[in-house]
Amino acid sequence: MRASVAFTLLITAVAASLWLPNLFTYGMFMDGVINASVAKLYAEGTGSYFHLQERYYENGAYVGHPPLAFVMQGSFFKIFGTTYYMDKLYSMLCALAQLVLIVLGWRVLVTDKKLKAYAWLPCLLWLVSPIISWGYSSNLLENSMSLFTTAALIAVLAYVRNGKQMLAMAVLSGMFVFAAVLCKGPVGLFVLAAPMLFVEVRGGFTLKKAVAFSTIMAVTLALLLSGLLLLPDARQLASAYLNTQISPSISTEGASLLNRLQLIPNLLKALLPLLIIAAVVLIGKRWLPFKDDRQERTLGIRLLLLGLCATLPIMLSNKQSAFYVVPAIPVFALGFALLTASPVRILCERLVIAKVRIGIGVLSTLCIAAMVLLSVWNTGNIIRDVDMLRDLERVSEIMAEDKSLLDQHNEFIAEYHLKAYLNRLHGKAVYSQGQGTWIITKKDSPYLGVGQNFYEGKSVRLLYNKQE
Numbered sequence: 001m002r003a004s005v006a007f008t009l010l011i012t013a014v015a016a017s018l019w020l021p022n023l024f025t026y027g028m029f030m031d032g033v034i035n036a037s038v039a040k041l042y043a044e045g046t047g048s049y050f051h052l053q054e055r056y057y058e059n060g061a062y063v064g065h066p067p068l069a070f071v072m073q074g075s076f077f078k079i080f081g082t083t084y085y086m087d088k089l090y091s092m093l094c095a096l097a098q099l100v101l102i103v104l105g106w107r108v109l110v111t112d113k114k115l116k117a118y119a120w121l122p123c124l125l126w127l128v129s130p131i132i133s134w135g136y137s138s139n140l141l142e143n144s145m146s147l148f149t150t151a152a153l154i155a156v157l158a159y160v161r162n163g164k165q166m167l168a169m170a171v172l173s174g175m176f177v178f179a180a181v182l183c184k185g186p187v188g189l190f191v192l193a194a195p196m197l198f199v200e201v202r203g204g205f206t207l208k209k210a211v212a213f214s215t216i217m218a219v220t221l222a223l224l225l226s227g228l229l230l231l232p233d234a235r236q237l238a239s240a241y242l243n244t245q246i247s248p249s250i251s252t253e254g255a256s257l258l259n260r261l262q263l264i265p266n267l268l269k270a271l272l273p274l275l276i277i278a279a280v281v282l283i284g285k286r287w288l289p290f291k292d293d294r295q296e297r298t299l300g301i302r303l304l305l306l307g308l309c310a311t312l313p314i315m316l317s318n319k320q321s322a323f324y325v326v327p328a329i330p331v332f333a334l335g336f337a338l339l340t341a342s343p344v345r346i347l348c349e350r351l352v353i354a355k356v357r358i359g360i361g362v363l364s365t366l367c368i369a370a371m372v373l374l375s376v377w378n379t380g381n382i383i384r385d386v387d388m389l390r391d392l393e394r395v396s397e398i399m400a401e402d403k404s405l406l407d408q409h410n411e412f413i414a415e416y417h418l419k420a421y422l423n424r425l426h427g428k429a430v431y432s433q434g435q436g437t438w439i440i441t442k443k444d445s446p447y448l449g450v451g452q453n454f455y456e457g458k459s460v461r462l463l464y465n466k467q468e
Contacts, residue, residue, distance in 0.1 A: 003348060006357040007120035009364035014124065015099070016371040018133040019092045023375045024085045026425075027384035030417040032139030035070065036087040037423040038062050042074035043082060050233035055419070055429045063240035068182035069144035084425055087139045094143040095136040099123050101150045102330055108157045109299065109334065115341050118348075122337035125277065126329055131270040135326045142326035145183035149310070150330045152176035152191040156198070159213060163204040170213045174220025180327075181225070185246065187327065190310035192217060197302045197309070201295065249317040260315045266322040267311050271332060278336045285343035296338050303335030388418060389425075391457030395440070396426035398455055398462060405430045405440040406465065412440065418460075439463035 028036075038047075038054050047053035047062075052070055054062040062070075076090050106119040126132060136143055155173035159166055173191065180188025195213040198205060228234045268275075310328035314320070352360075382389050399405075405422070407430050412418060422428045430440065438454075441461045455462040 003352055003357055004117045004120070006352075006360040006364070009361050009368070011099070011120050011123045011127065013364035013367040013371075014127050015095065016368045018127065019088070019095065019137060020371040020375040021378055022137060022383055023088050023092065024379040025088075026084060026380070026382045026389055027386070028087065029138035029140075030420065031141075032087065032091075033420040033424055034416060035139050035141060036073070037420045039070045039073035040077055040082050040424055042070055043077035050231070050237045055423060060429075061240075063237060063244055065141055065245070066182045066185055066241065067237070068179060069141045069184065072144050072183075073139075087424075088137060091136045091139050091143050094147060095132075097147055098143075098150060098330060099126070101147065101154065102126055102333065105150065105154045105157065105330070105334055106337065108154055108161055109338065110296075110341070111161075112293075115345060118337075118341055118345060121341060121344060122330075122333045125274050125336050126333035128273040128277070129270050129329050129333075130273070131322055131326055132329055135323045138323070140323055140326060141184045142323060145180050145188055146327040146330065148176045148180035148183065149188055149191055149327045152180065153194055153306075153331065156191065156194045156213070160195075160198045160202050160205045163202075163209075166209070166213055167216060170216035171220045174217040175224065177217065178221050178224040181221075184327075185241070187310075187314065187324070190306070190313070190328075192221075193309045194306055197306050198299070201299045201302055249319050251318065259318060259320055262320040263311065263315050263324070266320065267325050267328075269322065270325050270329060274332060274336050278340055281340040281343050293342060296341065300335045300338030303331055303338065307331040307335060385417065385421070387458040388460075389421065391459045392418070392421055392426060394455060394457060395460065395462050396422075396428060399428065399438055402437055403428050405438050407432050407441075408439055409441070409445070411442050411445055437465055439465045 034054065038052050041047055041053045049067050049071055052062040052067055053060045073087075073090050077086060080086060080089075102122050103119040106122050107116055110116050110118075152173045155169045155176065159169040177188060177191050180191070192214065195210040195217070199207050199210045229238060307328045310331060311325050314324050395405075405428060407413070410432050412430050413432065419430050422430065439462070441463065443456065443459055443461050445461065454464040
């Protein structure tokens with residue numbers, strides 16, 4: 001068995017271990033449920049590209065993020081259906097597409113024919129980051145956006161490598177950055193820094209060419225954004241997005257420096273396995289007979305700097321979450337892989353003999369088969385929010401075709417997770433005003449309203465309010 005086949009099976013086994021066991025289970029991170037709910041509504045025809053909805057009732061406009069990632073997932077739902085596991089399946093397919101892009105990026109980066117076969121190395125480094133396994137199980141917008149930022153980077157690297165077709169590569173990269181911005185806003189702009197960081201890493205890529213490439217990228221992005229904003233609906237959405245999301249995020253009012261600095265430990269946690277692997281390899285390489293490639297080392301360091309460009313500016317925001325670093329992990333993985341590829345190659349040539357390769361292949365195949373069986377075994381299990389999901393399932397059964405619940409005392413005004421689950425899984429919505437056949441309260445609520453106590457679960461109480 002060839003080494004490339006064995007390690008491809010290994011990468012497949014790792015990916016299968018991360019995402020297959022819970023693929024057909026219920027329960028997901030709140031943001032992921034909200035994202036899926038908005039995408040489902042779009043797929044069903046509620047709302048449009050510039051007028052996304054997050055509830056099944058009037059004035060439920062969603063302006064929390066740009067629309068492209070929702071439209072991508074909504075289009076996926078239109079084709080393959082809106083069964084509950086489609087949320088995680090879409091994220092898993094994004095992960096597989098990201099692996100393909102990392103392989104493509106590696107082949108563009110590396111000129112040595114032997115090292116090209118080590119595309120599994122950046123893939124492995126990407127997979128071992130804990131934020132990747134969690135993020136691609138949680139239906140994040142970053143999963144879609146990362147495809148475009150990585151693709152934009154590949155277009156830059158393609159020109160850095162061969163010096164051909166500057167206009168085409170720069171325009172293509174600018175278009176991908178535009179798509180990234182339409183997924184998650186300004187955080188997708190970091191690739192604009194790439195050309196200047198790669199000056200002189202390859203002989204012909206001079207400062208003059210980097211400036212020209214960057215200018216074409218920026219102009220392409222500006223023209224696309226300007227053209228889009230000519231549309232009244234796009235301007236309205238952009239204004240709402242800036243006022244509700246961007247301005248509050250960068251406001252200094254009530255801002256905490258410690259909160260902004262939370263990005264640093266978040267980034268270190270995400271990169272810890274990569275740092276450990278790189279440290280072990282780089283410390284151990286002194287005992288290996290090989291000539292260090294200065295160009296590879298320089299390019300690897302520049303990629304790490306680009307990863308910092310993708311993450312450190314996020315500290316401008318008051319809002320900090322660990323998953324904000326997801327789009328930067330492919331960049332870091334490629335950078336660390338370049339720094340460690342040569343010693344890893346020598347180690348593999350010495351240690352990974354035919355029997356070892358066969359062993360890796362057989363064990364990986366068995367692991368993949370086991371993960372497939374485990375995913376089937378776990379089908380329908382609830383892995384988080386157990387009481388809530390069981391209660392909502394029973395509430396939905398009782399309500400039958402009715403789609404509205406009345407929250408008489410605004411108890412659920414901030415219960416976004418519950419309302420998102422109701423939308424996504426059961427097609428029902430919570431009103432805070434008006435008349436309703438069904439009233440929902442929290443289990444321990446002192447408010448019994450005027451309805452009959454029809455169902456009492458572990459988290460909610462359902463009241464029957466129909467007037468005879």
